[in-house]
Amino acid sequence: MTSTGRPLVRLAELEIDPAHLEAYKVLLAREIEASVEKEPGVLMLYALSVRGSPGQIRIVEIYADQDAYEAHLRSPHFLEYKSATAGMVRSLRLIETDPIMLGGRPG
Template sequence: MSKLVIMGTVEVAPERRDQVLPLLMAHRARCLKDEPGTLRFEVLLPREGDSRILIHEVYQDDEAFEAHRNAPSRAQWLQETTGMDVKVIATRCSPVE
């Protein structure tokens, strides 16, 4: 089975981005450490300076992504950002190799 790439946008109020960013970075570190099928997890800030946070994730396959979705780190991140009005928009992609 082929790799799965997630291109995502985390939308957050401008005054909340500085609170959400370290939580997302901690989530990223846990995923890369504890989820063998998570191959890459990049967090990017647009140079335009808006309130979006972009994410680029690569998983070994669809099963690895489902494991990520059900992992304790994701549940922790969702709980930590409760009430911060965080919205994640993700697009599943297949890499062209």
């Protein structure tokens, strides 16, 4: 797929094995930090848990465009994260979105 020049926004819904939750959160934080620091096309990654259900993780992902997302999937830090967390993730659902309005404050 080629770049559209529009931001790509997706939501990831994960269920993490409770026995591995703390280790998963460490690996996720490391992956997010590396992605934001090393990949200019990664505009934002926010990881959240559903209140009262800490193993239900939601990640809001915003990339500059489709090409940036595809580059992220090939990055060494993302591939390391996927490999290290494979046995921790009980389920993963990726939700494609059509952004209506993206706003925020600089910094």
